[in-house]
Amino acid sequence: MHTARAAMRSLDPRRLAATLVFPLLGVLLALLPGVAKADDTAWDDIRTELYGAEQSFEPAAGIISLEVPYRALDAATVPITVTSGIPQTEDRYIRSLTLIVDENPAPIVGTFHFSPANGIASISTRVRVNAYTNIRAIAETNDGTFYMAAEYVKASGGCSAPASGDQEAAMARMGKMKLRQLGTWRQNEIAEAQFQVSHPNYSGFQQDQVSQLWIPAHYVRSIELTLGEREILRFDGDISISENPTFRFFVKPQGPQVLHAKVVDSEDKVFEQSWPLQLEPSS
Amino acid sequence: MRHDRRALLRATAALALGTLSGLLLPAAPGYAPARAALPVSEVAEGIFVRFGLHEEVTAANCGAIANIGFIVGEDSVAVIDSGTTHAQGLALRDAVATVTDKPVSHLFATHVHFDHCFGHSAFSDLPLRSIGHRNLPRALAERGPFYKDMLARICPDLAGAAVVPPNETVEDTLEVDLGNRPLRIRAWPTAHTNTDLTIFDVKTGMLWSGDLIFAERLPTLDGSINGWLKVLEELLPEEVLRVIPGHGAVSDGRAALATQRRYLEFLRDEVRQAIAEGLDIQETLTRIGNVNKQNWQVFDLNHGRNIVSAYTELEWE
Numbered sequence: 001m002h003t004a005r006a007a008m009r010s011l012d013p014r015r016l017a018a019t020l021v022f023p024l025l026g027v028l029l030a031l032l033p034g035v036a037k038a039d040d041t042a043w044d045d046i047r048t049e050l051y052g053a054e055q056s057f058e059p060a061a062g063i064i065s066l067e068v069p070y071r072a073l074d075a076a077t078v079p080i081t082v083t084s085g086i087p088q089t090e091d092r093y094i095r096s097l098t099l100i101v102d103e104n105p106a107p108i109v110g111t112f113h114f115s116p117a118n119g120i121a122s123i124s125t126r127v128r129v130n131a132y133t134n135i136r137a138i139a140e141t142n143d144g145t146f147y148m149a150a151e152y153v154k155a156s157g158g159c160s161a162p163a164s165g166d167q168e169a170a171m172a173r174m175g176k177m178k179l180r181q182l183g184t185w186r187q188n189e190i191a192e193a194q195f196q197v198s199h200p201n202y203s204g205f206q207q208d209q210v211s212q213l214w215i216p217a218h219y220v221r222s223i224e225l226t227l228g229e230r231e232i233l234r235f236d237g238d239i240s241i242s243e244n245p246t247f248r249f250f251v252k253p254q255g256p257q258v259l260h261a262k263v264v265d266s267e268d269k270v271f272e273q274s275w276p277l278q279l280e281p282s283s
Numbered sequence: 284m285r286h287d288r289r290a291l292l293r294a295t296a297a298l299a300l301g302t303l304s305g306l307l308l309p310a311a312p313g314y315a316p317a318r319a320a321l322p323v324s325e326v327a328e329g330i331f332v333r334f335g336l337h338e339e340v341t342a343a344n345c346g347a348i349a350n351i352g353f354i355v356g357e358d359s360v361a362v363i364d365s366g367t368t369h370a371q372g373l374a375l376r377d378a379v380a381t382v383t384d385k386p387v388s389h390l391f392a393t394h395v396h397f398d399h400c401f402g403h404s405a406f407s408d409l410p411l412r413s414i415g416h417r418n419l420p421r422a423l424a425e426r427g428p429f430y431k432d433m434l435a436r437i438c439p440d441l442a443g444a445a446v447v448p449p450n451e452t453v454e455d456t457l458e459v460d461l462g463n464r465p466l467r468i469r470a471w472p473t474a475h476t477n478t479d480l481t482i483f484d485v486k487t488g489m490l491w492s493g494d495l496i497f498a499e500r501l502p503t504l505d506g507s508i509n510g511w512l513k514v515l516e517e518l519l520p521e522e523v524l525r526v527i528p529g530h531g532a533v534s535d536g537r538a539a540l541a542t543q544r545r546y547l548e549f550l551r552d553e554v555r556q557a558i559a560e561g562l563d564i565q566e567t568l569t570r571i572g573n574v575n576k577q578n579w580q581v582f583d584l585n586h587g588r589n590i591v592s593a594y595t596e597l598e599w600e
Contacts, residue, residue, distance in 0.1 A: 069565065158588060
């Protein structure tokens, strides 16, 4: 199947041209750390599945920028940050942000849904990275335009693996949540928060032929954060988000509101918690 | 003594022959050069070690970076760790055969990492007890395919090797006897990994510590930093006279353990401080990614990896 597909591709004149040009391009790109590499084989399939073959993507410059480490030090935990270049206003805002790790077994990390209440739609999180891969951030603005940023990450090497080092600790803590208000928070000013939920976000594996082990996937499917009555962040995810899903995001508090989190996992377990926000007097 | 030296000479000759046949028969998968590139030395009576290189895994060293070896009793032999590849396991098996005619009765895996137990397939045809930590089968099933893919990209003699889980696991402790040579096995709580196993040779007071102790090479954290520091408190009771670390030279272990503890305590304290200040992982890497290097070998990537690993544990304290 793979061979047939590769053979068909090699007859395509555009592919042929690409074969000739890309090695040179590859050499040039290799000199620039963090620039997306040209092999889009995996991405072609992912984009078709997610968006359909016809969807176009605008360059992300000015809308979002994606920051990933040059090398994934720990395959289980690779920090990534997407910084928005536009403010969230009722007229124009980033509606969603989808993260993709091309070469992972489950490449679609998940989608974050934002609202104007965020003030700015920037986010930091951690993903699993199995191999040398492009990582993509795709923003959709409220007018339905898609913008894509991509960066290349080298796999970790060494003994780290995209698996837990201490499953017992992860299971014992499952469902525990933390909210940190970072920096100073004032009414109507954009402030940064960190939300974490302890969960193994376990990718599972098929029955192992030799050990006869079989453990099903067990992962966080959705996280909804609301402030007062308003949803401020929703995440629909999969197994490529790291164990203990962690987000740093922004919000513009309207007053001393309560932030509520609802987490649902793939076994339909529901975890909920609320935190009253601590605000400093307005400056 | 004379006998020991002769045994060592025979082992070295066999390994040299292995190297030569590797040059002559490069296409035969069992005889790739990495198979027999490193010598085996007798570090105590009846205890033989192939010392690993202090290098990252490369195509040239094929992951021969860990200490592996065997202990010879009056009736049989226990092999402790088998290297990264089938070929390295075969070389170790050859080294056993040059030292003694006694059969290999036990095969231990000190933990899940590929540089220690991915040569186990070289012993699959033998009727032996293959022993590991109670968490090892699951850890191998989870990580095996990932490690194999990674190694296959860099290591030519990995092809076709299978990841072999133990046929017996240790919950807490176990005693085995190789014939007037009792060994005490202990499975530890999560420390370097969640699969750490040590082998204590009562006769010589030698502890085969696996990667619970690293000498010279930077320790890599893949389990629990708090757990590891706790295990270090009881790893070397008085009865332990000598230590074969997972990486580095044989010694009485005390100085190596103290050096390693200092590194881990520094890591824990600095990462705790960064978390308290609200620094994220990337900012923490920027702050302490290049400090505390001291004399550690293979430092750069592994230190960064340790910071990430410690961070994701300590943020839940």
